[in-house]
Amino acid sequence: MSTPAVTTPSRWRALTHHHLFWPVAVLIALLLVNVPFTPDFFAIRMADGHLYGSLISIVLFGSPLILVAVGMTLVIATGGIDLSVGAVVAITGALTCSYISDQADQNALAGVFLAMGIGLVAAVVCGLWNGFLVARMGIQPIIATLIIMVAGRGVAQLITDGQIITINSEPYKLIGGGYWLTLPFSIFVVAAVVAVTVALTRRTALGLLVESVGGNAEASRLVGIRSRRIKIMVYMFCALCAGIAGLMISSNTSAADGNNAGLWIELDAILAVVIGGTSLLGGRFSIGGTVIGALVIQTLTTTIYTIGVPTQTNLVFKAAVVIVVCLLQSPKFRAKVLGAKGRARTTAPAEPSAPADAAPKMEVSR
Amino acid sequence: MLNRRNFLTAAVGVAATAGLAACAKEDGSPTGSSSGGSKTITLGFSQVGSESGWRTANTDSVKSAAKEAGYKLQFSDAQQKQENQISAIRSFIAQKVDVIAFSPVVVTGWDAVLKEAQTAKIPVVLTDRSVESDESLFVALVGSDFTDEGRRAAKILEKVLEKAGHKGKVKIAQLEGTTGAAPAIERAKGFKEVMDAEHKDDWEIVASQTGDFTRAGGKQVMAAFLQSNPDIDVLFAHNDDMGLGAIQAIEAAGKKPGKDILIVTVDGVKDGFIAMSEGKINAIVECNPLLGPQLMEVVKTVHEGGTVERWIKTKESDFMQDQAKDALPTRKY
Numbered sequence: 001m002s003t004p005a006v007t008t009p010s011r012w013r014a015l016t017h018h019h020l021f022w023p024v025a026v027l028i029a030l031l032l033v034n035v036p037f038t039p040d041f042f043a044i045r046m047a048d049g050h051l052y053g054s055l056i057s058i059v060l061f062g063s064p065l066i067l068v069a070v071g072m073t074l075v076i077a078t079g080g081i082d083l084s085v086g087a088v089v090a091i092t093g094a095l096t097c098s099y100i101s102d103q104a105d106q107n108a109l110a111g112v113f114l115a116m117g118i119g120l121v122a123a124v125v126c127g128l129w130n131g132f133l134v135a136r137m138g139i140q141p142i143i144a145t146l147i148i149m150v151a152g153r154g155v156a157q158l159i160t161d162g163q164i165i166t167i168n169s170e171p172y173k174l175i176g177g178g179y180w181l182t183l184p185f186s187i188f189v190v191a192a193v194v195a196v197t198v199a200l201t202r203r204t205a206l207g208l209l210v211e212s213v214g215g216n217a218e219a220s221r222l223v224g225i226r227s228r229r230i231k232i233m234v235y236m237f238c239a240l241c242a243g244i245a246g247l248m249i250s251s252n253t254s255a256a257d258g259n260n261a262g263l264w265i266e267l268d269a270i271l272a273v274v275i276g277g278t279s280l281l282g283g284r285f286s287i288g289g290t291v292i293g294a295l296v297i298q299t300l301t302t303t304i305y306t307i308g309v310p311t312q313t314n315l316v317f318k319a320a321v322v323i324v325v326c327l328l329q330s331p332k333f334r335a336k337v338l339g340a341k342g343r344a345r346t347t348a349p350a351e352p353s354a355p356a357d358a359a360p361k362m363e364v365s366r
Numbered sequence: 367m368l369n370r371r372n373f374l375t376a377a378v379g380v381a382a383t384a385g386l387a388a389c390a391k392e393d394g395s396p397t398g399s400s401s402g403g404s405k406t407i408t409l410g411f412s413q414v415g416s417e418s419g420w421r422t423a424n425t426d427s428v429k430s431a432a433k434e435a436g437y438k439l440q441f442s443d444a445q446q447k448q449e450n451q452i453s454a455i456r457s458f459i460a461q462k463v464d465v466i467a468f469s470p471v472v473v474t475g476w477d478a479v480l481k482e483a484q485t486a487k488i489p490v491v492l493t494d495r496s497v498e499s500d501e502s503l504f505v506a507l508v509g510s511d512f513t514d515e516g517r518r519a520a521k522i523l524e525k526v527l528e529k530a531g532h533k534g535k536v537k538i539a540q541l542e543g544t545t546g547a548a549p550a551i552e553r554a555k556g557f558k559e560v561m562d563a564e565h566k567d568d569w570e571i572v573a574s575q576t577g578d579f580t581r582a583g584g585k586q587v588m589a590a591f592l593q594s595n596p597d598i599d600v601l602f603a604h605n606d607d608m609g610l611g612a613i614q615a616i617e618a619a620g621k622k623p624g625k626d627i628l629i630v631t632v633d634g635v636k637d638g639f640i641a642m643s644e645g646k647i648n649a650i651v652e653c654n655p656l657l658g659p660q661l662m663e664v665v666k667t668v669h670e671g672g673t674v675e676r677w678i679k680t681k682e683s684d685f686m687q688d689q690a691k692d693a694l695p696t697r698k699y
Binding site for chain 2: 037038041047048052053054057061163164177249252253254255257258259260261301302305306307308311312314
């Protein structure tokens with residue numbers, strides 16, 4: 001990975017060329033937009049024995065999206081896509097809550113753990129099915145995962161009988177709605193999952209293998225990488241992440257809603273991955289970028305609520321911001337609009353292949 | 367121009383109903399003479415989805431009422447998507463059901479498919495929600511008056527404020543239903559009507575956003591509201607589920623729902639009544655989902671070629687906190 005040929009070396013330049021610069025800049029800008037509308041937006045105070053404030057809410061409500069997006073990142077890195085995550089969220093929540101609601105003592109730890117186990121196993125089975133279809137049967141990922149996306153929500157409703165299952169389980173409430181050490185417990189779950197993912201993909205060769213499969217599955221197979229096995233693994237991992245997100249979402253409201261839990265989360269997750277600078281073509285990925293991307297989307301949602309955008313124009317507003325973010329991410333657009341700076345960069349002889357340079361490179365350097 | 371178009375559609379409507387009546391007579395008499403018993407009526411019913419406990423109760427009511435009346439029910443769940451509902455109605459037309467009933471997901475975009483039903487001479491009955499289409503395209507609406515529910519919510523809020531001893535300005539946060547859905551539009555309209563007429567100076571809606579009729583939506587939106595408007599006095603939620611989500615957000619902010627923030631919701635599902643009996647909701651405006659029996663009566667009359675009222679309103683009442691405990695055991699949904 002060559003650093004751009006810098007003729008006027010400055011810290012600013014290095015900073016703006018960092019692959020996380022634009023996502024972070026957008027996140028900060030969005031946070032600042034809130035200040036005029038909510039003067040104490042950055043204030044965090046104690047309430048009811050835990051920390052409370054807008055930033056805490058953003059992380060709390062954004063946790064499921066971060067999880068789903070992290071799983072999605074790896075799938076996208078192999079050149080695939082997983083549309084079934086929303087349905088997996090619904091299935092996991094439905095199974096877990098219906099098991100807990102059948103318990104005589106909903107607060108019994110053993111029962112809650114078993115319920116969560118059942119939910120997560122179901123999620124992983126969904127992932128295995130997706131991986132099987134994609135890697136073994138050679139079905140296009142978008143079609144293979146569409147099956148569970150459509151059918152899975154029906155399964156979730158079958159499990160819940162079309163009802164919203166309300167539960168009263170204190171231990172279960174902890175995962176998505178509870179607090180530990182004055183912070184939302186979900187932050188710790190997210191931190192653990194992200195840390196494990198980063199460690200596995202950047203401290204071992206696994207990340208390189210995933211990227212190599214995404215770059216060219218056939219070539220990878222020929223050099224001795226079991227590309228099918230890698231693909232099945234990432235789909236299972238993605239489903240597991242979605243499963244944990246499903247536990248969080250159902251725990252957050254203490255209810256399983258087969259119809260609405262995780263609805264459209266797959267699209268938000270893909271968006272988060274893209275905002276984070278991972279190319280949909282596969283071959284390289286950035287977990288850190290994805291986390292920032294997910295936070296951008298959650299902040300955007302919160303911003304819409306707080307600045308009082310009329311409900312009818314919510315989606316237009318969201319779309320406009322997303323377009324701006326994507327344009328800012330595009331070096332070509334920046335070169336055209338920012339003018340001289342960009343031109344100086346394109347004339348630099350360092351990297352001849354312009355399209356390959358289109359997205360920030362991210363290799364095993366982390 | 368407009369008049370002529372209206373006249374034309376009306377004429378088509380009249381012609382269609384006349385044809386329908388003729389049809390009913392035609393196949394009515396031979397069956398009557400041959401076997402004495404009439405042919406079972408097939409009813410095609412397309413439900414919005416199962417987005418809430420209210421909806422589930424509504425579905426159950428339609429299913430059991432159809433069974434009781436001895437009708438054959440073709441049931442289809444649209445999963446809150448208009449395109450699903452339109453294709454369900456098209457398949458009902460292809461199957462030549464006797465009557466089509468449906469709860470429209472949104473208010474607009476139904477003209478084409480309703481005209482197809484009209485051409486096929488199948489009468490259409492709307493349940494629960496109305497549409498913005500030509501009046502001649504459906505025979506009746508069985509459902510609640512959402513605008514009136516909004517008015518009733520405002521009226522009961524007056525009582526709630528009086529009981530809580532609240533004086534002076536009232537800052538109201540509103541959790542709207544799904545954008546574009548009839549109950550969301552009309553409940554907001556009815557509420558605002560009373561507010562503008564009688565409380566122009568003292569009531570103010572300081573924040574209003576959609577919570578999509580779900581608990582998760584209600585919780586997330588309320589959490590944001592509490593940040594941008596920390597001094598909210600009243601929450602008006604367009605359904606119980608959003609109210610239940612908001613209660614959790616209010617508690618997380620260290621406030622007491624039902625005391626620090628007064629809550630009025632619409633619907634009256636069981637979980638809502640449980641929350642009200644715990645003192646977390648102050649008043650509930652009922653929106654009765656058990657309209658199955660009323661619907662079956664309409665279906666029967668329409669099938670026999672009789673005329674029905676355009677709007678058959680469901681029977682509903684309002685509940686204050688002190689009535690919650692008594693009413694709770696009787697709640698079916």
